[in-house]
Amino acid sequence: GQNIDQPTEMTATEGAIVQINCTYQTSGFNGLFWYQQHAGEAPTFLSYNVLDGLEEKGRFSSFLSRSKGYSYLLLKELQMKDSASYLCAPSNDYKLSFGAGTTVTVRA
């Protein structure tokens, strides 16, 4: 089986930093993806970690610890358009398994 845990909601102010944590227990783990999903839209790719450590990509960074089954997504310099759901998705060779998502609300 698999278990993916991430907070349901987070709220932050424009320009601030928010960290979304994800813990997972899955079989056949190869790496971990983060996707963004705006309401009513398709998920879009943000980042992928296969090795332990931090991957930085502009305002977004993602961290992975394989031994701890833990990842986080760091969103810096928050903008209003970052208000969305953020999906933690461990992967094996054949699929992504999505968590329930963390809804981030950015306030002015």
Place this chain on the structure above:
Amino acid sequence: EPEVTQTPSHQVTQMGQEVILRCVPISNHLYFYWYRQILGQKVEFLVSFYNNEISEKSEIFDDQFSVERPDGSNFTLKIRSTKLEDSAMYFCASSSGPNTEAFFGQGTRLTVV
């Protein structure tokens, strides 16, 4: 920029009917997926497809469901004898490799009445 396209964007069907959801993956991609998202819930994996056969399927993907790649460009999901609980957004996705970014289509919203 290449994209995954899905048709129709919205399908309404009567309970018990069969529906076929269509997808055109990105042309040089080899791995294809179907996911669904019931309103207000998480994105759920249904099936992955590679080399003209199913690679993995979830418990949701029972005998009611089937996938096909009828030609070099389309990838379809057939749902037989639709039930009210099949109402959801169905997303098709494709990727170039097994652990590479999956690109999602905009989805087909299926409403079973």
